[in-house]
Amino acid sequence: MDTKNKPAELPPLTGGKLVMATIAVALATFMNVLDSSIANVAIPTISGNLGVSVDEGTWVITLFAAANAISIPLTGWLTQRLGQIRLFVIAILLFTFSSWLCGVAPTLPVLLAARILQGAVAGPLIPLSQAILLSSYPKAKSSLALALWAMTATVGPIAGPALGGWMTDSYSWSWIFYINIPVGIFAAAVTWSIFKTRDTATRIIPIDKVGLASLIAWVASLQIMLDKGKDLDWFQSPVIIGLAVFALFSFIFFVIWELTEEHPIVDLRLFKGRNFMGGTIAISVAYGVFFANLVLLPQWMQQYLGYRSVDAGLATAPLGIFAVLLAPVMGKLMPKSDTRVLATMAFIGFAGVFFMRSVYTTGVDTWTLVLPTLLQGIPMALFFVPLTAIVLSGLSPDKIPAAAGLSNFIRIFCGAASTAIVSTMWNNRxxxxxxxxxxxxxxxxxxxxxxxxxxxxxxxxxxxxxxxxxxxxxxxxxxxxxxxDIFWISGIIFIVIIPLIWITKPARGGSADAAAAAH
Incomplete structure (x- = not known):
């Protein structure tokens, strides 16, 4: 299909086509978000079935996140080469295929390889789903499109742990991956049938191959070092020392190359803006702490409290309830508020939740476990959109895609790296x-x-x-x-990083829409 002569803007969809398009795109988003949390409660079962330790099983989560982080910066380049719709459909189909590979994996190495593929092809799904939804609705209803997207993305943390636990206990852990197959096929078929004549223009542009290679080198070596450090006694091992040295030099080379390359795969010059720098560091550190605890909590409940997978999932499921309920409120509140105040409230809320958890005992009852998780939905609603508004505020429109990609890359990589770090900290404590x-x-x-x-x-x-x-x-x-100790330290971190929010300039109104689109 030749998309070179397509108009820059197409009329919005209407009627049944708009409804079906929204459902299809939302399902693709849901499938991706679900897969980042559904495996959390199944890690002990997967580890036991494959004959590995729970620590090794955690690689199922961290390698997916690391591969996902690496692929996000490629979304812009791939979109221009293939077209928005073609790339989105290909990503859905490859995600579906890799989900099947995960389900049939007989050993941990095969499962990890499939998860790396799954994370890599998932990179374009989130940003493209937002762009496709926005192009489908009239501009006057763009906030409705973003609200529908945000609610779909938020349902994942609610459904993921409970659904994953139920499937693991009732059937097999493989079904947490097989569930993506019918969803992915439906989403790809409907998306292609509706949008195939609405693809974006394509053009051949060079790719920063050296930058991409160095990005993969330092991210992969650092992630492996963090994951294997505990098993190999950290820097007592020559393997860990070698990985650390390689990661350091690869990162230094990557930074130098990207700052001098005409078409960098990651535009590091964006860090010159204090809003981008402060906002990105704040959202990345905060997300890393949040995500790592989200992984550890169900593992502890199953290993030491005797919870079944489904029970651990249900106990962590209330996380997104308030986040969904407050999403419409945030849509009205954002244009009238200083985003720094909202983000500060979110960090204080997260800190309060972790301090509540830091006094748990081995005799903790289910309600005491559920209450902080339920309350955590409130700061979640105040977290992503205001901080991303800060990150993107003051940037010219042509810089926003690159800024959103870089910010998301750092955030997701911090989620993967912090899981390994916090797991090691828990073991040491x-x-x-x-x-x-x-x-x-x-x-x-x-x-x-x-x-x-x-x-x-x-x-x-x-x-x-x-x-x-x-x-x-x-x-x-x-x-x-x-x-x-981990909970207490997590609460302290959220308090300590609040000043990062206040080194930025206030972002209001229009930045909120851009932020929501980039989330």
């Missing part, structure tokens, strides 16, 4: 607390002797089994104390 608790397990400690005696007399356990039971209880307590 658990070991530290285990060591401190073990110091009390002495024959000279009357409390310890009483505990062992109670296990023998009240439960009727032999001495060795009593010791084993005590050790199991001690492990659970150490993990709880370690996780409390």
């Amino acid at each position: 658990t070991i530290l607390h285990h060591s401190r608790l073990t110091e009390q397990a002495s024959i000279y400690n009357s409390t310890f002797l009483d505990s062992i005696g109670n296990l023998q007399s009240a439960v009727g356990l032999p001495l060795q089994q009593a010791y084993a039971k005590f050790e199991s209880t001690l492990n659970t307590q150490a993990a709880m104390l370690g996780l409390n």
